[in-house]
Amino acid sequence: MLIFRHQDGSKLASPEQMQIWMKQTMDWIGSIAAQNKFSGGNGLPFDDAKVVHHKGIVTNGPFGEIKETIGGYIVVKADSVDEAVEFAKGSPVLQGDGNTVEVRKIAKGDGVH
């Protein structure tokens, strides 16, 4: 699983710039899918996010404290962590300084992913 951590793009950039990032992201995912290595994924919009705390306290989004929050994820079918890291390197998210793509295995007990 490749997890994107970045700032809320809509606060930094124009809608036109967002559109370009969106296209780049789709091209990047399309490239992985064209290699039959794409398994699934979702964008996680920043608006309307809530955090539920201890004792049932609910606040709006985690964005106050954390600069890089989770903006989405995709699941890839990689033969090794190295292959997954290679996919991650192509992510347009990394164009932003401080942004990261976290590579994690999904626990399945079959040794894959």
Added chain:
Amino acid sequence: MTHQELIPHLFRTEFSKIVAVLCKLLGIEHIEIAEDIAGETFLSALESWPYKGIPENPAAWLYTVAKNKAKNKLKRDQLFAGKITREIKKAIDENNEACIDLSDQNITDSQLQMLFAICHPSIAEESQIGLALRILCGFGPDEIANAFLTNRETINKRLFRAREKLRKEKIKIEFPGEKEIGKRIEPVLTILYLLFNEGYYSESQNSILREDLCLEAMRLTYLLIENEKTNLSPVNALLSLFCFHASRFEARSNENGEIVLYQDQDRSKWNYELINKGIYYLQQASKGNMLTKYHLEASIAYWHTIKNDTQEKWDNILQLYNRLLQVEYSPIAALNRTYALAKAHSKQEAIIEAEKLKLINNPYYYSLLGHLYTGLDNEKAIGHLKMAISLAKSAADRDVLNKRIKKIE
């Protein structure tokens, strides 16, 4: 039409109707009896029409003969009669005309219900297509064998196994319930899609037969749209896709029957009536919020009907392929995406992406690489095209590739 022309034509259209109605009446376990009765009906026509002349309403004549043959069969064959339900027997005994209902409504309903029965998940896909062609489109075993580039025996065996399976699984000829229909429609659409592709991409030399396959797939899809229960968004998307593809029938081959590639086609030969129909069904398909691979493929096909190579066109096609590949991977979609990438961005970028695909047993992979390297590194381009020739499956494909090499040289 003389009777020599009329009978094969009627056979196509009426055989399947008679079989569907009889099958619905007798139950799927008697599918062969239904086929036999329909076959004998045409035999009677062949014997009688040359002497007595063609009846005024040939279809009605066939229906009457089929009804009588069915009744006689049911009365005469005690063993068989014991196997069918008492209700049918009673109806036959009372000589109830309505029991063998060959009205338009019942024909359409029976055909649609047969379509769902044939596309039951327990039957192998290739048998489903064969059976659909036989039972729903009235194709003979020879024609089916020709379309699949195989022989009559193989097709007969396939059909036999499929009929056995229908019997064993006791599959009912009925509409699936409202809740199930979304799920049951999927294999039906798969079969219609394969049926169309079989005609559109088949290597069979018989171009009339191939067009017939496509038209049959369109006719059956249209039947689904005509019925309120099955007029669903993906069905409209599929028919839209078929319309866009079919609009290029004329332009796809030249007067010598050779393949003309998309970029070389004479666009005045595209059928704009079909393109407009495609747009209409695509609009119908966009009602609701379903997005299936048929929606994406139909949208891609729509952009291909735009004549000029604009940036907008190829940007859209690329994005649609990106999404299509996420819904369902296929090597051909991966290759087409890379072609679109070259058009939308650059050949250099597409080469990097193409080499990641590693479809090393696929002739179209090398054909694409040959295209991408043309103009950048012609020696490499020719190398890839030669590789494509060595993997190509048909003489027509090899012809096209050889011509491309000659053009570069």
